[in-house]
Amino acid sequence: MFLLKQILPATIIAMMVAAGICGFALFRGKERARIALDPLAVGIAYFAGHLFVTGWVPFPPTDTTNWLPWFGLVVAVLSVSCAVWARKTRVRLLILFLGFAGILRLLLKPKFQYGWSLTEGYLWLGCLVGGMVLVAVILDALVRRPAMAFEMPAFLLVTCAGTFGTLMLSGSILLGQCAAVLGAAVFGCLVLTSRRVALGREIVPVFSLLLVTLLLSGYFFAELPAISAVLIAFAPTLGLIPTGKPTLPSFGIRIALVSVAILAALVVAFRSSPPSSY
């Protein structure tokens, strides 16, 4: 009961903010407005929800977890800018790579301070940025695939649910709550599906950034097992399996496959750190 009281207010706020922005986008009726407002809906909704969880934190934050809402906003704005001015895939990928590299360097500053040598640190950074870009590429492929309007939000929601569960099991209610806020922001965007409008691909950089930085925070600063983090980050890959035309049964198969990967991640996290009350 206490946990529910702890988690609900922030998630409701995130959901309402995202729904409000997406509703406004629908109201405007123009494709360009919707393209611009999709990533901003997730970025601003996550910002609002995260700050409701942690309270206002002085800038720049000392705790790197509190950089996440700022990262979300920055990447949302970057994503919109790319949609308008940088339409070539290579340019987008380069901007994404550089943006993610800067963000991860900030997030993992304590590891550079207390754990890694410079070489070790930059090797880790290179691999993690590569992985993050790969997650974004997979999600981008998923969003561009011919599908029903609710499919993409469903894949993202299942991923968020798994992230929430594994982070709670990793020993951090705070990070679990942040994952719930991300899920609520995506849920708020479901208002688009009421008019059979699918999520735009511009949402991918914001979502993949927030998902991966949450998982990395869980791995490096809480007790999230690496296997769980990798399973969740790459679970949406199973949604790309060809199953013919976009029908309900074919969607059912793909979401079931993604759910199996998420479930496996939860089992690993549970075995690693079974919950107990105190």
Place this chain on the structure above:
Amino acid sequence: MKSSKLSFISIICSLGFGLSAYGADTYKVDPVHSSLVFSTKHFGVTNFYGRFNEITGTITFDTADPSKSSVELTVPVESIDTHNDKRNQHLKSPDFFNAKQFPTLTFKSTKIEGTGNLYKVSGDLAIHGVTKPITIEFKRGADGKGGQGETRGGGETQFTIKRSDYDMKFMTGAVGDDVNIIVSLEGIKQ
């Protein structure tokens, strides 16, 4: 004549230096016989107690001129002990101390004043990456001889902080914001 004047001055200076250095004793904190205990309210019901099992540091104390004294303490967050492994893990997580980002708590004195056995110690307390100035009352105990003839000295202090001042704002409904801290230090004279 000049060289004998210079020699005289240098002798006086080194004597003065020796005297002032002689007045300050340095104690290395004995982690086995020092304690750091904290308590805070759980759901507003009653105090819950925990401790940190390791404290290291140095106390330099000048009886003649306490303003020349200093204290430096370091406490690893990993040493937190609340007699429950799950709770220890939770306290070390990003929800509270975030031990992997901020592995130590530190205190470094900036000013010490007082007489007899009661002193006001001002300094910078760093918790969770946030450094705040605090002033505490430290009650000094008498020096004594240890089991191997070594000289031991120490004292105790008790004070309260708000964890939200150190950016630890999570779950203040369940775990109180006010944290009472008791530090009892015993050091071995060097």
